[in-house]
Amino acid sequence: xxxxxxxxxxxxxxxxxxxxxxxxxxxxxxxxxxxxxxxxxxxxxxxxxxxxxxxxxxxxxxxxxxxxxxxxxxxxxxxxxxxxxxxxxxxxxxxxxxxxxxxxxxxxxxxxxxxxxxxxxxxxxxxxxxxxxxxxxxxxxxxxxxxxxxxxxxxxxxxxxxxxxxxxxxxxxxxxxxxxxxxxxxxxxxxxxxxxxxxxxxxxxxxxxxxxxxxxxxxxxxxxxxxxxxxxxxxxxxxxxxxxxxxxxxxxxxxxxxxxxxxxxxxxxxxxxxxxxxxxxxxxxxxxxxxxxxxxxxxxxxxxxxxxxxxxxxxxxxxxxxxxx
Ligand code: KG4
Ligand code: ZN
Numbered sequence: 001x002x003x004x005x006x007x008x009x010x011x012x013x014x015x016x017x018x019x020x021x022x023x024x025x026x027x028x029x030x031x032x033x034x035x036x037x038x039x040x041x042x043x044x045x046x047x048x049x050x051x052x053x054x055x056x057x058x059x060x061x062x063x064x065x066x067x068x069x070x071x072x073x074x075x076x077x078x079x080x081x082x083x084x085x086x087x088x089x090x091x092x093x094x095x096x097x098x099x100x101x102x103x104x105x106x107x108x109x110x111x112x113x114x115x116x117x118x119x120x121x122x123x124x125x126x127x128x129x130x131x132x133x134x135x136x137x138x139x140x141x142x143x144x145x146x147x148x149x150x151x152x153x154x155x156x157x158x159x160x161x162x163x164x165x166x167x168x169x170x171x172x173x174x175x176x177x178x179x180x181x182x183x184x185x186x187x188x189x190x191x192x193x194x195x196x197x198x199x200x201x202x203x204x205x206x207x208x209x210x211x212x213x214x215x216x217x218x219x220x221x222x223x224x225x226x227x228x229x230x231x232x233x234x235x236x237x238x239x240x241x242x243x244x245x246x247x248x249x250x251x252x253x254x255x256x257x258x259x260x261x262x263x264x265x266x267x268x269x270x271x272x273x274x275x276x277x278x279x280x281x282x283x284x285x286x287x288x289x290x291x292x293x294x295x296x297x298x299x300x301x302x303x304x305x306x307x308x309x310x311x312x313x314x315x316x317x318x319x320x321x322x323x324x325x
Pocket of ligand 2: 294
C-alpha cells in the first residue's frame with residue numbers, strides 16, 4: 001500500500017511516499033526559512049503562497065524519485081489540523097484535488113499525532129508511552145496508548161517552546177530560526193550563570209512567556225551580557241520546564257517510555273538532559289532523527305497509513321482547523 005503524505009501546516013512544504021508503513025520511497029522538503037527570516041518569524045500569507053508554488057513540483061519530484069506514477073498511489077494523507085489556516089488550506093485543497101481527479105481515498109491527519117508517531121519511521125516503541133511535542137507552534141504532552149489513541153494531557157498556555165527560542169534569538173540579534181543558533185551558542189556557556197525563571201503551572205500545562213520576558217529584560221539591562229551564558233541559561237530553563245512535566249507524567253501513569261518530537265527535539269541540551277534524567281528513573285527516551293523531528297511529509301504518510309488501514313476516509317468537504325480538535 002502506497003500513501004502520499006502532504007504537510008503544509010506551517011512554513012515547510014513536505015511530500016513523502018511511504019510503502020506499507022515502513023519503506024520510505026521519497027521524502028522531500030522545501031524550507032521557506034529564508035523567506036521568513038527577514039520578518040523574524042513565519043508570515044502566514046507568504047507561507048501559503050509559497051506552498052502553492054511548491055507543492056505540485058515537489059509531488060512530481062517525489063513520484064519521480066520513487067519511480068511511481070500518481071495512479072499507483074493508494075491513498076492521499078494530508079495534515080488538516082492544527083496549524084496556520086492559509087497554509088493548511090493549500091495542502092488540503094491540493095490533496096482534495098488529487099483525490100477527486102484520481103478517485104483515490106483521502107485521509108485527514110492531525111499534525112501533532114504525526115509528530116508523536118514520527119519515531120516509528122525509524123523504530124518501534126512499545127505502548128503506552130508519553131509523547132512531548134515541542135515545536136515552533138506547539139508544546140503539548142500526550143499519553144499515547146495505541147496507534148491513533150492519544151490522551152492530550154496539557155499544552156502551553158502562551159508561547160510554544162520553539163517560539164520562545166525564536167523570540168529570544170531575535171532580541172539577541174541571532175537571526176531566525178533561533179533554536180539551532182542558541183543550541184550552538186549555548187555550548188560555550190554556563191547553564192547555571194543566570195537563574196532564569198521556570199513558570200509554575202497547573203497540571204500538565206506549560207508557560208514560556210514569563211521566561212521570554214525575563215531574558216529580554218536581562219539583555220536590555222546588561223548591554224555587555226555574555227551571549228553564550230544567556231543562551232545556555234535560557235535553554236536550561238526551557239528544558240527544566242519540559243522535563244518537570246514529562247517526569248510528572250512518567251510517574252503518574254507509570255509509563256517508563258518517552259518520545260520527544262518536533263523541531264525543538266533537535267536541541268542537544270534537551271537530548272542530554274532528558275536522556276540523563278530519564279535514565280535515573282529507569283525510563284527510556286526516544287528521539288527521531290532531526291529530519292523527522294522537524295516538519296516532514298513522511299510522518300503524515302505514516303499516520304495516514306494506519307488510519308487508511310483501519311478504513312478511515314475523509315470527505316472531500318473536510319475542513320482545516322487552526323487548533324487541536
Ligand atoms: O517542528 P518544526 O519544524 O515546525 C513547527 O511545527 O513549528 O519546529 C520549528 C521550531 C523552531 O521554533 C526552531 O527554532 C526550533 O524548532 N528548533 C530548535 C532547534 N532546531 C529547531 N529549537 C531548539 N534547538 C534546536 N536545535
Ligand atoms: Zn510541526
